[in-house]
Amino acid sequence: MNPLVEEIRINLGHIELAAHLFGPEDGQPVIAVHGWLDNANSFARLAPALPGLRIVALDLAGHGHSDHRPAGVGYHLADYVQDVLLVAGQLGWQRFSLLGHSLGAIISVLLAGALPERVERLALIDGLLPLTDEAGQAPERLGEALLARLALGDKRKPVYSDPERAIQARMSGRLPVSREAAQLLAQRGLMAVPGGYTWRSDSRLTLPTAVRFTPEQALAFARRIRCPSLLVLAEDGLLSAHRALLEDLPIGIHSLPGGHHLHLDDVTGTHAVADCFNRLFSIS
Known part of the structure; x- marks a missing residue:
């Protein structure tokens, strides 16, 4: 194992989570939260570049x-937020910072808005607010989600004959990544099964969301943030078209070249993101 990282497990009572631990014992406490269908290796390059x-x-x-949620239980944003808060409790951290990418950034914003007194700093990578619906769309949204859950039992995750095929699929997925990034995610995300390899992630993660916030509700969380905050915006990422909306929020914005996984795709992107966040974490 890389001497810079330690593998740990955190028992939250209802579920046990796996994690990578970086940095000195007396360093500033930070919980890093990855994106949808990624894993802790999302920060394998960035975390060592954030000293202290x-x-x-x-x-x-x-x-x-990490464990999958029990049968019959879904993957809801509020539950992810609760898990992060419980992790802080297990670590004995009353105040802590959050480092989030994509879905992890959304989870971080929700927690920082709900309990601003607990969050010291907020470091976000190409993610901010959850997907939203207007109020009138709620019945149709729930109906689609219910039918998708009923149909899930007939679906099977793809099995790849070798890891390279899985890596190629990850490189060309909905959110494309570099080969280096795909390899890192596959190191932690693949498992052997009869016939080859498949991803460890729970199939339920691909189900549509049953209930979404309205735009006004989502913005209310971001507007309630009170800590020093910085959003690194990927120029070829998911949020670049919404910069005007983002500039009305109490969050600093810094644009960098690269795609949605710019912190992981290559060393240049990692160092650029690290430079931004090292400045954020140096604020007294």
Whole structure:
């Protein structure tokens, strides 16, 4: 194992999460939260480039080496937020910072808005607010989600004959990544099964969301943030078209070249993101 990282498990009572631990014991406490269908290796390059921080990079429930949620239980944003808060409690951290990418950034914003007194700093990578619906769309949204859950039992995850095929699939997925990034995610995300390899992630993670916030509700969380905050915006990422909306929020924005996984795709992107966040974490 890389001497810069320690593998740990955190028992939350209702579920056990796996995580990578970086940095000195007396470093600033930080919980790092990865994106949808990723895992703790999302921060394998970035965390070592953030000196002075005690970073716990989680595998979220249903991802990587963490437990899946029990049968009949879904993957809801509020439950992810609760898990992160419980992790802080297990670590004895009353105040802590959050480092989030994509879905992890959304979870971080929700927690920082709900309990602003608990969050010291907020470091976000190409993610901010959850997907939203207007109020009148709620019945149709729930109906689609219910039918998708009923149909899930007939679906099977793809099995790849060798890891390379899985890596190629990850490179060309809905959110494409570089080969280096795909290899890192596959190291932690693949498992052997009869016939080859498949991803460890819970199939339920691909189900549509049953209930979404309205735009006004989602914005209310971001507007309630009180800590020093910085959003690194990927120029070829998911949020670049919405910069005007983002500039009305109490969050600093810094644009960098690269795609949605710019912190993981290559060393240049990692160092650029690290430079931004090292400045954020140096604020007294």
